[in-house]
Amino acid sequence: MSIYGAEPVGDLAEFFVLYEDGSVGRLQVTQGEQPPALARAGRFVSRQEYLARLDELNTATAEHVGRLLADDEERTRGDYLELRGAGIRDESARRMSGYQGPDVAPAEAERN
Template identity: 40%
Template sequence: MAKVKEAAVGGPVVLDDMEGTPNVYYVIYDDGSLGRIEVWSDDPPRLSKPGRIVDEAEYQAALDEMRGNTVARVQTLRDEDYARQEAEYDDLRTAGIPERTARRLSGFTGEE
């Protein structure tokens, strides 16, 4: 087990000479967030918010799903942004604004 060194008044406790490997716990919190906790104790960690300790496979599946959802959400935002810029560009051009100015104002960089 680790040795605890004396800390300065109000300072952090320093652990030295960590022996062995930590126990790793995977957590899925009730709010949908995920956590990976390492402890040098045989006792499971106390969670800071409501959630449950799961095995690595369930954690990895939840992490993969979260990453996939993030990629899909980012693509949706990009598509919506492109459509908005194109619509603004078209409106500006219809109003007689020169192409270069319409592109700058709308941010549209696609094909006309």
């Protein structure tokens, strides 16, 4: 694709960075083959090392989100059971607690 009046930018050189804080970056530059100056402390790494670290970060993020969702489910279910045990209708208890899980038998709600 070309844009009328735009000059070609040339070939892109790609560099991969592992920063001191453990995050990663991918830089694309058009000015030569030399690595650009980094704005913060880090080091240039191979594409393979970058992808391996990126995979680690994605896995850690997915695990963290999974724990947050599980904690939220536990909290909202507990609130829902308390509300149901207090005689609040199912629809209202769900709305107030934010619980969206499976239906709970009335006997289980009364035990909590």
